[in-house]
Amino acid sequence: MPLTRPRPARRGRLALACVTAVATGAAVLVGTVPGAVAAPAGPAPQAPHMPHGPKAPAAADLGENVIVFDPSMPVSAIQSTVDRIADAQIDNEMGTERYSLLFAPGTYGTAEEPLQMRVGYYTEVAGLGAQPGDVHINGKVEVYNRCLEDGGTSNCIALNNFWRTLSNLTIDINAAGQDGCRSSANFWAVSQAVSMRRVEVTGGNLSLMDYCTAGPQYASGGFIADSKAGVVVSGSQQQWLTRDSEVGEWSNGVWNQVFAGVEGAPDDASFPDPPYTTLDTTPLSREKPWLFLDDRGRWKVRVPNAATDTRGVSWADGVTAGRTLPLSSFYVARPGDSVSRINAQLARGKHLLLTPGVYDIAKSIKVRRAGTVVLGMGHATLTASGGSTPLEVSDRPGIVIAGVTVDAGPEKSEVLVRVGGPGKARGWQPRWLRSNARNPLTLSDLYFRVGGPHEGATDTALVIDADNVLVDHTWVWRADHGVEDFEGGFLGDDERWTTNIGTNGVIVNGDDVTATGLFVEHFQQHNTIWNGERGRTVLYQNELPYDPPTQADWTQPDGTLGYAGYVVADDVKTHELWGGGSYVYNRNNDSIVTEHGFQVPETDGVKLHHVLTVNLGAGTIRHVVNDTGSQVDNSNTGTPAYVTEYP
Secondary structure, eight states, X not given: OOSOOOOOOOOOOOOOOOOOOBOSSSOOBOOOOTTOOOOOSSOOOOOOOOTTOOSSOOOOOOOTTEEEEOTTSOHHHHHHHHHHHHHHHTTOTTOOOOEEEEEOSEEEOOSSSOEEEEOOTTEEEEEOSSSGGGEEEEEEEEBOOEEEETTTTEEEEOTTXXXXXXXXXXXXXXXXXXXXXXGGEEEBOOOSSEEEEEEEEESSEEESSOOSSSSBOOBOOOEEESOEEEEEEOTTBSEEEEESOEEEEEOOOSSEEEXXXXXXXXXXXXXXXXXXXXXXXXXXXXXXXXXXXOTTSOEEEEEEOEEEEEOSOTTTTSSOSEEEEEGGGEEEEOTTOOHHHHHHHHHTXXXXXXXXXXXXXXXXXXXXXXXXXXXXXXEEEEEEOTTOOSEEEOSOTTOEEEEEEEEOOSSOEEEEEEESSGGGOOTTSOGGGSOOSSSOEEEEEEEEEESSSSOOOEEEEEEEOXXXXXXXXXXXXXXXXXXXXXXXXXXXXXXHHHHSOEEEEEEEOSSSOXXXXXXXXXXSSOSXXXXXXXXXXXXXXXXXXXXXXXXXXXXXXXXXXXXXXEEEOTTOOOEEEEEEEEEEEOTTOTTOEEEEEEEOOOSTTEEEEEEEEEEEEEOEEEEEETTBSOOBOTTSTTOOEEEEEEO
C-alpha cells in the first residue's frame, strides 16, 4: 500500500453482555446490548413472508458475541445495537473483540426509517436465509475510510480496513437522511481479509472507494464472490478479484483488477490500459458454507459442492448445489474450550463451529475425517501458543476450512496451518482416501497474521502438502505495523525485523492446487514458493517486506539481491498465473534492491498472464519476471512495470 500506515487512534473496549432469548408471538431470537431497546412484549408486527424463511427460529446457544436479529424488532432497536458495535470496532484494529450479526429471514428497515449499518473490524454481517433474497436490508451496509490524523480530519484511507465479512443478503440501497455524497452509493471501502459473498446490491451504486472524505482515499482490497451488483465503482482500489458474479458496469482499475466467471466483466484486450484480467470462467470453485434457518426455524449449515468452469452466481436457478448439515452435527466451540475436547469431538465425527473470539491453541486442532467442515464465525482467531501448529488438516476429500484467522505466537512455530502430511509423505494412503479433483479439500477466507496485535514468529504460515486443494481467498500477512510495544512505536521496523520472524508465507508442495485470491505480504524471504505441478493462481497480490535494515539482510546466500514475491520451482513443468502484482516499499532503507518480483522456470508450460511490479515510495525491483520487465524505483513511484505474457 502506498505510504506509511500511521498509528490509528485507539478506542476503549466496549463490554457487551449479550444474551439470547426467544420471545413469544413473532419468534424473536436476539442478543441484547446494554442500552438497546428490546422487542416489545406481546404481539409483534408480522414479518413479511419469505419462501425459504423460518416460521419460528429455535434457540441456538452460539455465545454472547453472536447477535441474531428478527424482522419484528423495531428498526430503532436494531440500529442502536449495530451502532454500538460499530462504534467499538471501527478503530479496534488490533483488539480481541469479535462479533457475528445475523439477520433472520425478512426485511429490515423501511422507506422512512432505513437500517444504515457501518461494519467495523472483526465483524461478520450475514443473512440467515437459504438464498440472498430471503434477507433484505432496506438501507445500507457500509465501510468508510479511517481518517488517522488531525483529529480524524486528514490522512483518510481504507488501506487498513481489514478483517470483516458480509454475506448472504440483499441490500436495497436507501440513503434517506444522508448527505449528497454519502447518498451516492453503498460504500464498501475495504482492503485485505474482507470478503463479500452471496450479496445482491440493488437501487444504486456499489463503491469500493470512499470518495467522500479528505484524501488520499487509498484502498487495497479485495474480494467479491457469488454476488450481483449494478454499477461498481472500483475507484482507488489497487487490486481486486471478482469471482463468479454479475455486474452491470465496472468503473475503472488502478493496477490489477481480475474477473473470473463474471457476467458483465470488462474486456481485457487492451491490458494494461485499463489493467483488467478477465477469465470467461473460474477453473475451480466452491462457495463458502453458510448458516441458515430452514422453513421450520431449525439451524442448518449449507455446504456447497465444488464445480469446474463456473460463471455467474451459484443461486441463479435456486439454492446453491450442495449438502445441508443440521447444526446438531457440529461441535459448537467457544474460546476457552480445550483443544483435547475439540479434537475428541472431531474424532467422533462432529463438524466444528468456532464462535467469535480468540482461542489460545497450545497443540494442534486435528481435522482428519473426509467431509469435515470447520466454520468460523465473526473472524474466530486461533493463536499459536508455545510454538504450536494451531491447525493440522489431513489429506481427505471434501474437508472445508472457512472463516478462520490464525495468528503466530511469540514462540516460533514451524507452521501455522499444515494441509496434508509433512513433506508430501502420503504415498502409503490409497488414492481414494485423498482429496480429489471432484471433491477438493477447500480453504475459504482463511487469514494469517505474524505480529500486529502481539509478537509472533513462524517459519512458514501455510504449507500445502496435499494434492487437489482449492484455496479460495486468503491473506497471509507478516504485519508491517502493530501494537507490540516495539521501540519505534507503531512501526518499530528495526525490532520488528528481528522479533516478528516470518520466513515464508505460503509453500505449495502438492500437485493440482488452485488458488483464487492469494494475498501474501511482507515475509522475510520468498513470500510464496510453488513446488507442485499444475498449480493455478487467479489473482496474486504481494508486498515485499517493508523493514529489511540493510541490503545484506535482503540478499540470498548465492548473492542474488532480494527474494521474489512469487517463486515457481525450477523443476516444475506446468503452472499458470492470471493477474499478479509484487510491490516494494522498503521504508526502513530505500536503497535496497530486489532482482525481480516473480521467479519462474523458463519453459512453455509455465505461463504468467498480466503481471506487474510497482514502487510504493521506497526501494527498487529491477525486473518483473526473471530478467524481463523494466525497473521500478524511487523515480517512478506508483507507475507499474507490466509484463503482459510470460514467456
